Amino acid sequence: MQKLDVITVGGLLDRVASEHPDNEALVYTDRELRYTYREFNEYCRQVAKGLMALGIQKGEHIAIWATNVPEWVTLQFATGKMGAVLVTVNTNYKTFELEYLLKQSDSTTLVLINGTKTSNYLDMVYELCPELKNCQPGQLTSERLPLLKNLIYIGEDTPAGMYNFKQLLEMANQITDEELDQRQASLDPHDCINMQYTSGTTGFPKGVMLTHYNIINNAHSIADCMNFTHKDRLCIPVPFFHCFGCVLGTMTCVVSGATMVPLETFNPVRVLETIEKERCTAVHGVPTMFIMELEEMDKNSYDTSSLRTGIMAGSPCPIEVMKSVVNRMGAREITITYGQTEASPAITMTRTTDPIELRVATVGRVIPNVEAKIVDPETGEDCPPGVQGEICAKGYNVMKGYYKMPEATAQAIDKDGWLHTGDLGVMDENGYFKITGRLKDMIIRGGENIYPREIEEFLYTHPLIKDVQVIGVPSLKYGEEVLAYIQLRPGARLTKEEVQAYCVNKIAKYKIPSYVLFVDSYPTTASGKIQKYKLRQQAIEELGLESLTKIETA
Structure with a gap:
């Protein structure tokens, strides 16, 4: 069993940059951006110093509201160096949800782009904080969001009351390398470094507190299950604000010294073009993404022969789609991961060596250093193999808790440390899990459970x-x-x-x-x-x- 890695996100990037300095770390094909690990580490250090120059302290909350732009992944590792907690904001949020998240998370800083095709982020921010239009950057005094002070804009024209992300690099000169090193050394791997809000299909969204230790070790397990090395190149079309993007995606690449090849937003044509151009060895996606990519391959020809592996996850994976990804896209070692944000996120995963039958019909076995079991939702008793019940997990990957929600935390994690997922499943005698539904999704027709x-x-x-x-x-x-x-x-x-x-x-x-x-x-x-x-x-x-x-x- 692998030994757990007791290190911070900043320390991890330092280590990988010294082991693979000239390997490509981050590549964006749409803007010809290429950083080696040495360059990426240095750039993240500059941004970290810029954040310190703004006066942002260890443990302070920085929210990011953006698509998969390069600044997003830079901020993920820059905050990992200077100790601010990165709060991820769903790119589909509207004003009401944004206000709730910024208030509930106690964020003092918001980093944002101008918006997406369907949302103008700037309009929403000015609606929430009209005071922004008449204040100096960093001097916001907002009636509705009293803790919010700094807004940092990613883009060309800097809106009123905001800093530009590029200014962080200029401000970095106010902080010495020694000051950053000192700050980084003061961080504890068990500190919360990332906060992600659950989608909130029931009640209000909850801020899941994840530590350096949670996400780094989860990424190690995921990398091991995919046989990932510094020679791999991962196409990442899934959003960074979700664990799929920023743990199974970016963090899994960094623990391996592999190359991150993100797409700003999902587009099946761009995914296939990127795989072909960059000779990606892996691609991630939810089933609907893979379905759209396969449809595009019906219409046009793409060379996906470099593909070896990747992850299909996020919702139940249709067996027929999985087979097509293996046979037509060539991802013969494609894997399935099951988990949830509260588990950093992976709980079980198939291995590249598993026979195709298991890789298409199950969500694999528990990952190293994690326990999982099936319990009867009524009695709490363990279920024998083949009997359906609720999936529970325990280990290093279980979140610190929900931010400022002790009762919800106690409902999710029992007194013995087991995380109750709310998912129904069965486990066979060999430890392979199948997901059969959500406790809430089950249909009861005339007394029959469906x-x-x-x-x-x-x-x-x-x-x-x-x-x-x-x-x-x-x-x-x-x-x-x-x-x-x-x-x-x-x-x-x-x-x-x-x-x-x-x-x-x-x-x-x-x-x-x-x-x-x-x-x-x-x-x-x-x-x-x-x-x-x-x-x-x-x-x-x-x-x-x-x-x-x-x-x-x-």
């Missing part, structure tokens, strides 16, 4: 179905009925009756969808996770079932 994942996997085998999401909708007779939202392959035609006929005698009658709706897309979070609760709301409106939601049950 797990959407099982029906989804079956419907994926239909040659005309591209993607499917199964949910429960209210029913007067049965309590709930099964509904399948289906995306068809280009040019395909299919009726509800044909879908139901395909299921007859292949899955239990009570599992056959009573409703079938055809859609072009699903509502997703910015990290690509499909929001099933929104699909349920959509279906209830579309089918006119609102009155049934008001029926009280015991």
Whole structure:
């Protein structure tokens, strides 16, 4: 079993830069940006000194609201050197969510871009802090956000009341190398260094406190499971604000001395072009991303022969999609990772040496130095192999807790240190896990427990179905009925009756969808996770079932 690495994020980058100084650390093909590890480490040091010159202390909270721009990954490692906690902001947030996050996280600094195609970040910030327009940079006194002082803008024209990110490099001259080294040496690997907000599908989002120790060791395990070395080059189209981007992506590269090749935003054509141009050996993505890449490969020719591995995660991975990624994209050692932000994030993972059957049908075994078990959600007793229950995890990867939410923390982590994931799964006698659903997602139809994942996997085998999401909708007779939202392959035609006929005698009658709706897309979070609760709301409106939601049950 691997030995745990007791080091800070800043110390890790120093170490890797001395071991692989001339290896490429960070490459952006859209702007011809290339840093070796020596150059990247030096640049992160400059930014860290700039942040210190602003007066930012160890443990202070810096929020970043940006797509996968180079400054994002620089800030991740610069804060890791000078000890500020990086608070990641979902790129889809609107004013209300931004205000909540900045207040709840006690952030004193916000680093931001001008926005995305669908959101103008500057307009939202000025709406929250109209005082910005008439204040000097660093001098903000905001009525709604009293702790917020510094706004740092990534881009060309610097808006009123803000610093420009480039000014950090100028301010760096006010701090000596010795002062930065002293600050870095004062950091404890068990300090919180990263705070990520859970998507908040129930209640308000919670700030997950992750330490240097949490994320560095999780990245080591992930790298080991993928056989990652300094020779690998990882295409990262998943967002940095999510653990998938900044732990399974950037941190996993850095612990290995591998090359980070991020995309500012996901685009299937750009992903395939980047893999071809940079000879990437690995690519990450959620299933919907891989589905879009495979569709693009149907239309145009791309050389993905350099691909070896990568991670498909973020939501249940359809077996047929997984096989296509192996056979058509050439990622013969593609892996699946299961976990959640509260676990830094990986809990289980398939290995590159696992036979294809296990790599497409399970989420692997526990990663080194982590324990996982299946418990009965009612009794809390351990379940034997093959019996479904809630997945619980324990080890170095479990978060420090939710920021300023002791009760929510106590609900998630029991007195013995086990993290209760809220996910349902089964474990076989060899320790391989399968995810069967969420405790909340389970459909109960006439007393029968139905797990959407099982029906989804079956419907994926239909040659005309591209993607499917199964949910429960209210029913007067049965309590709930099964509904399948289906995306068809280009040019395909299919009726509800044909879908139901395909299921007859292949899955239990009570599992056959009573409703079938055809859609072009699903509502997703910015990290690509499909929001099933929104699909349920959509279906209830579309089918006119609102009155049934008001029926009280015991």
